[in-house]
Amino acid sequence: MATLKELAQVNERFVGGHRLCAGCGHGISVRMVLNALDNDEHVVVGCATGCLEVASTIYPYTAWNCSFIHNAFENAGATISGVEAAYKSLKKQGKIKEDIKFVAFGGDGGTYDIGLQSLSGAMERGHNMVYVCLDNGAYMNTGIQRSSATPLGADTTTSPAGTVVPGKQQPRKDLAAVMAAHNIPYVAQTAISSWQDVHKKAKKAFEVDGPAFINILSPCPRGWRYNTPDIVELVKIAVETRFWPLFEVENGKWKLNKKPKKYVPIEEFLKPQGRFRHLFAPGNEHIIKRIQEEVDQRWLALLERCGEKPELPPR
Amino acid sequence: MKNRVALTGNEAVAQAMRQINPDVVAAYPITPSTEVVQMFSSFVNNGKVDTEFVTVESEHSAMSATMGASAAGARAMTCTSSQGLAYMFEVVYVAASMRLPIVFPVANRALSAPINIHCDHSDAMGIKQSGVIQLFSENAQEAYDNMIQAIRIAEHPDVLLPVSVNYDGFITSHALDVLEILDDDTVKEFIGEYHPQEALLNVNEQLSMGNFDMYDYYFEHKYQQVAAMENAKRVIEEVGKEYAKISGRTYGLIEAYKLDDADMAIVVMNSAAGSAKGVCDELRAKGLKVGVLKPRAFRPFPHEAIVDALKGVKAVAVLDRAETFSTLGGPMFADVRTALYDLKADIKVVNYVYGLGGRDLRLEDVEQVYNDLGDIIKTGKVDKFVRYLGLRE
Numbered sequence: 032m033a034t035l036k037e038l039a040q041v042n043e044r045f046v047g048g049h050r051l052c053a054g055c056g057h058g059i060s061v062r063m064v065l066n067a068l069d070n071d072e073h074v075v076v077g078c079a080t081g082c083l084e085v086a087s088t089i090y091p092y093t094a095w096n097c098s099f100i101h102n103a104f105e106n107a108g109a110t111i112s113g114v115e116a117a118y119k120s121l122k123k124q125g126k127i128k129e130d131i132k133f134v135a136f137g138g139d140g141g142t143y144d145i146g147l148q149s150l151s152g153a154m155e156r157g158h159n160m161v162y163v164c165l166d167n168g169a170y171m172n173t174g175i176q177r178s179s180a181t182p183l184g185a186d187t188t189t190s191p192a193g194t195v196v197p198g199k200q201q202p203r204k205d206l207a208a209v210m211a212a213h214n215i216p217y218v219a220q221t222a223i224s225s226w227q228d229v230h231k232k233a234k235k236a237f238e239v240d241g242p243a244f245i246n247i248l249s250p251c252p253r254g255w256r257y258n259t260p261d262i263v264e265l266v267k268i269a270v271e272t273r274f275w276p277l278f279e280v281e282n283g284k285w286k287l288n289k290k291p292k293k294y295v296p297i298e299e300f301l302k303p304q305g306r307f308r309h310l311f312a313p314g315n316e317h318i319i320k321r322i323q324e325e326v327d328q329r330w331l332a333l334l335e336r337c338g339e340k341p342e343l344p345p346r
Numbered sequence: 347m348k349n350r351v352a353l354t355g356n357e358a359v360a361q362a363m364r365q366i367n368p369d370v371v372a373a374y375p376i377t378p379s380t381e382v383v384q385m386f387s388s389f390v391n392n393g394k395v396d397t398e399f400v401t402v403e404s405e406h407s408a409m410s411a412t413m414g415a416s417a418a419g420a421r422a423m424t425c426t427s428s429q430g431l432a433y434m435f436e437v438v439y440v441a442a443s444m445r446l447p448i449v450f451p452v453a454n455r456a457l458s459a460p461i462n463i464h465c466d467h468s469d470a471m472g473i474k475q476s477g478v479i480q481l482f483s484e485n486a487q488e489a490y491d492n493m494i495q496a497i498r499i500a501e502h503p504d505v506l507l508p509v510s511v512n513y514d515g516f517i518t519s520h521a522l523d524v525l526e527i528l529d530d531d532t533v534k535e536f537i538g539e540y541h542p543q544e545a546l547l548n549v550n551e552q553l554s555m556g557n558f559d560m561y562d563y564y565f566e567h568k569y570q571q572v573a574a575m576e577n578a579k580r581v582i583e584e585v586g587k588e589y590a591k592i593s594g595r596t597y598g599l600i601e602a603y604k605l606d607d608a609d610m611a612i613v614v615m616n617s618a619a620g621s622a623k624g625v626c627d628e629l630r631a632k633g634l635k636v637g638v639l640k641p642r643a644f645r646p647f648p649h650e651a652i653v654d655a656l657k658g659v660k661a662v663a664v665l666d667r668a669e670t671f672s673t674l675g676g677p678m679f680a681d682v683r684t685a686l687y688d689l690k691a692d693i694k695v696v697n698y699v700y701g702l703g704g705r706d707l708r709l710e711d712v713e714q715v716y717n718d719l720g721d722i723i724k725t726g727k728v729d730k731f732v733r734y735l736g737l738r739e
Contacts, residue, residue: 073549077414088557098546100417101556102410103440109407113372113400113414113422114546120369120398120420121547129549149410152403 032231042070042096049087049094054259056249056266057083057165059223061136064163064245065097067233073097073131077111079141080104082172082251083165104141108150111135112158119159132237133160139180140170143206154213154242161236161243164206167251175254179204182274183325184318185306187254192309197318202325210244211280217243219279224267228277228288235281248275256305265303272300273330273344278337285336294346297323349527355518358486358525359425359451359511360385362493364394365533366449369420369540372400372411376430377463378515379453383425405430409437409450416446417555419545421497423448427515428455431469435476441508442477443571444555447500448508451493454616454667455515456703464704465515467616467667470644471677477571479509479578480645482615486523489513491595492642494528497537498585504577512644514617516704532592575646582643599648601640602655604630608637610719611656613682614665615641618700618707622665625712636716644678649685656686661694661719665735667701675699675732694722700735711735 033041044065051058061083068074075098078084084101087094102110111133121127137146142164150162169187170176177190183202186192190199211218216239219232229247236243248266252259269275272295277288298319301307310318331341353361360382363371371390373383390399400415402408408424415422426434431452441448454470456462470480481496483489489511496509513519528536544553559567579599586597603623605611612622619640629636639655641648656662664683666676674680675697683695698715701707715735722728 075418075546085558088554090557090559090563093554093557095554096552098548098552099554100414100546101558102413102444103437106407106410106437109372109402109410110414112407113370113411113416114418115414116370116372116398116400116411117415117418117420117422118547120396120415121418123398124369124396127547131547131549148403149407152407155403156400 032227035226038066038230041066044068044074044095044097045087046094046096048092050089051082051086052252054252054262055082056167056223056251056262060163060165060229060247060249063223063226063229064134064233067230067237068132073129075100075111075114075131075133077101077107077114077133077135079107079135079137079146081138081141083136083138085172105145106149107135107137107141108146108153108162111160112153112156115158115160135160135162137162137164138171139164139166139168140178143180143204144178151213154210154215154244157241159241161245163245163247165247165249167249167254168203169251169254171251171254180206183322184310186309187306197309197315205329207244207246211285214283215244216241216282217279220246220275221277222248222266222270222275224263224270225277232279254306257303261303268295268300271295272297273326274300276330276333278333285338287334287337287339291344294344297326349529350524351527352522352524353486354520354522355486355489355513356381356453356520357385358490358523358527359493359513361527362490363423364389365528365530366421366423366493366497366537367395368397368423370398370400370412370415370422371424372402372408372415372422373424374402374405374408374426374430376405376427378455378519379425379427379451381519382451382453405433406437409434409441412448412450413437413441413444413446416448417444417545418547419542421540423450425451427453428457428469432457432472435472438473438478438508439476440556443567445506445574446508447506449493449496449500449511450508451489451511451513453515453519454512462703463515465517465667466702466704467512468669470510470512471668473510474645474677477507477575478645479507479575479643481509481511481643482641483511483513483518484617484619484640485518486513487525489518490525490527491589491593491597494533494536495585495589495597499578499581501540502581503543505574505581507571507574507578512616517617526593528593536589536592578646579643579648597642599641599643599651600655601642603638603640605637605639605655605659607635608658609635609660609723610716611637611639611659611662612665612712612715613639613641613662613678615644615678616667618665618667621707621709622712625709625716629713629716634716641678647681647685649681652682652685653689656693657689657691659693661696661722662686663696663698663715663719665698665700665715669699669702679732694728696722696728697732698735699732705736708736
């Protein structure tokens with residue numbers, strides 16, 4: 032495992048000059064993932080349409096210090112699978128000598144929703160590629176519309192906190208479990224609150240022979256409405272409240288990577304965010320209760336999958 | 347060496363793909379082009395080609411993966427029909443705009459609804475303004491020949507655009523035809539090795555593809571596509587002439603059949619052109635001055651060649667195997683009539699929509715069209731600009 036000092040020396044493949052918002056999780060996540068590659072490794076990056084793509088590739092500039100392809104919104108999985116197929120073919124024919132890695136980045140809209148079929152196909156076909164979902168829980172690039180990754184109760188522009196319907200009515204899709212059901216060699220859920228966790232998982236994902244999927248919680252200051260300097264702290268709370276557990280699935284074997292020592296109520300995660308402010312108005316207590324129940328239930332199911340004793344942390 | 351063989355259109359196209367030996371094929375089954383995918387996968391699994399075959403989960407991913415492969419620096423192909431082409435519509439535009447020289451056969455079939463598996467050109471007409479070059483084929487021979495030439499056209503440095511090779515679903519795709527195929531080495535030499543100018547897999551350069559383009563560059567990038575299409579007209583003819591040297595068959599932008607002294611002309615693409623030529627011969631034997639114009643390239647639209655071929659006629663009927671629902675006739679009618687407008691020659695141009703959903707174009711129907719044109723010339727009057735051929739009204 033590299034030290035922070037060593038990581039500071041690596042050849043950055045995602046560099047400054049991009050136009051992501053201050054306090055956006057995407058730039059941090061992408062750097063952490065790509066820094067898991069050695070300096071002399073070659074990589075081709077694919078990207079779905081979304082904030083990351085429009086903010087980093089404004090012609091004639093690019094923030095990508097490596098080869099990059101964006102195709103459309105829903106097909107980052109298929110596109111990079113085609114790049115990888117070309118690599119396999121040309122390598123087999125002796126037309127390419129070097130080893131090259133392949134990674135696609137997509138937001139939750141481009142991954143959980145519109146790109147799910149393309150991703151599922153690429154994973155099932157067994158391409159040697161990594162797919163990283165930067166999950167900020169809504170269609171942020173088009174102006175904060177709900178996706179199937181949006182948490183229960185969140186106020187978005189298509190699930191507004193109204194007087195009759197108080198925000199999103201459905202809990203989020205468990206995409207990491209969906210990906211694990213593809214029986215691919217590696218699936219992980221990680222968060223930028225632990226650079227070691229992201230680094231380790233990205234390294235494993237790049238090293239396995241076959242497809243790998245990583246889901247990263249990537250806060251959006253516009254959509255979540257938090258104090259931007261607090262981004263990493265907020266992600267830490269997401270992990271501690273078990274809203275975003277850290278786990279990995281290696282060759283079908285589930286493993287929990289972090290077990291909070293005490294029971295931290297979900298309010299700690301909801302309170303600093305403007306998208307949940309309405310939940311703290313009188314009369315909406317039942318929604319917070321439902322969110323907590325959902326979190327606890329998923330936690331117990333996860334522990335069971337990981338072969339751990341299914342119990343909540345001590346209060 | 348040439349081999350005379352009996353093949354269906356799909357078999358001829360699959361053979362062309364085997365001889366092209368692309369680095370990557372990503373495809374999905376759909377009637378009536380499924381056989382191409384099946385035959386090609388057997389070439390892959392029996393070691394007849396070096397291709398990495400990607401069995402995608404949809405046509406959208408078929409084109410997306412083909413694009414990824416092409417951008418990576420591979421010679422990459424896909425193939426489809428009908429709903430499949432409609433489903434990949436979005437990325438067909440992206441492929442053309444990213445200037446990826448992808449060749450893809452399209453066995454033409456009607457679009458839903460009602461669902462129908464038979465031939466018309468609604469699928470191809472859906473992508474006519476996508477920036478893709480569209481070649482049309484009268485029979486299996488032309489489908490085969492177009493496939494081989496399409497590689498050279500697509501990859502020409504002055505073009506760099508996708509090329510779709512259209513041939514009629516079932517009529518051409520499934521009917522057995524006698525044709526000549528070239529030997530493998532001749533094809534290999536004709537298409538040459540693929541050396542892309544830029545490639546994602548070239549580790550000595552950093553390439554950024556599919557960037558975000560604002561109002562300060564987008565317009566110029568679109569205009570470059572127009573210029574490439576303009577160049578394609580020249581390249582299609584050059585490649586056609588070169589192909590004649592190895593095959594004995596010459597190809598241009600259009601085929602002008604007995605038009606030199608013709609008073610009346612039918613403009614029609616794909617298999618129906620064969621029927622039109624047959625009727626034309628019969629009427630010629632009776633002394634009527636009739637001819638047929640068959641566009642081989644529909645995009646780019648060869649308007650100069652069409653005007654030149656039709657400038658002496660008195661009346662023209664454009665036969666469209668697709669509707670536009672504009673109430674102003676089919677897609678080719680609009681283009682042909684626009685092309686002829688500047689001649690100021692008072693050529694009467696009428697439109698017949700025919701054969702939707704695979705309805706047969708009968709020889710009597712074609713004869714009726716020539717009779718109608720005769721009446722138009724005689725009376726100097728057109729009652730109806732748009733008619734439906736073989737429709738129960």
